[in-house]
Amino acid sequence: MRTVVLHARSPAWRAAALRAAELIKGPDFRPLKAEGRTLAGFIDVPGAGRAFLKRVESPSWRRGIAERARGSRAARALKGAAMLKAAGLAHPEPIAAVEAYHAGALRYCYLISEPLDRAESLSRFALGPRGIRGRDVRRLRCISHAVAGQVRRLHESGLYTRDLQETNVMVEGDNLTGYRVYFIDLEDFRRPGGKRPVSWERRMLNLVHLDRSIGRFLCRAARLDFLYAYLGGRPARGDSRRIVAEILAMKSQIDRRKARGGAKKS
Secondary structure, three states, rough: OOEEEEOOHHHHHHHHHHHHHHOOOOOOEEEEEEEEOOOEEEEOOOOOOOEEEEEEEEOOHHHHHHHHHHHOHHHHHHHHHHHHOOOOOOOOOEEEEEEEEEEEEEEEEEEEEEOOOOOHHHHHHOHHHHHHHHHHHHHHHHHHHHHHHHHHHHHOOEEEEOOOOHHHHHEEEEHHHEEEEEOOOOOOOEEOOOOOOOHHHHHHHHHHHHHHHHHHOOOHHHHHHHHHHHHHHOOOHHHHHHHHHHHHHHHHHHHHHHHHHHHHHO
């Protein structure tokens, strides 16, 4: 199998990237996610340090050829990280990235990135163990506003993501020092209109996808407050009703599409 190193922060991490297939099967790898084609978790590499290691597998030769032409997830993650860095948005910095090919097709790609040890996914950070921290309404509102502000910065920078949900947003900090919001799953970020702000339709799509996931732990009033924070303040009543109606219509459309997809699978 032929391997290609796309990026390495140092010679030690380059050597680790070339051994990624071995490391992900070793005792120093602690998996956090194993879904479909993706395996990801923390790794301690002697002589290099601690990192987050993610592997994505191509399920077939044909898919591997398509992924090679499109660019592997590791390659797209490097591009996403570069765009977020240029916009001054927090994200896990890539440490190394490697692709593995067989018979001309992409077989695996590996991305090694900063572990973000002090950050947690939005819901876990907001709620805490057994939802205890979620009872602090003021703290919850501060976190919500911090996330809303960073999503607005993302869009105003001309960037959007194809998968904005709470599990792809991580937060660290507190009420005294402030909250730092990280965007992860870097391969999903795009710049559709150059440096121009993202279109309203794409903004709504991101907001709807995020609303669908935060709806598990935020009430309707809190989600509406998040929207107003994203908008930079509560708009006039007529504008507010129009915006909410547009978002609800898009949400219903997505729900119907997902329901049809589930019916077809069954």
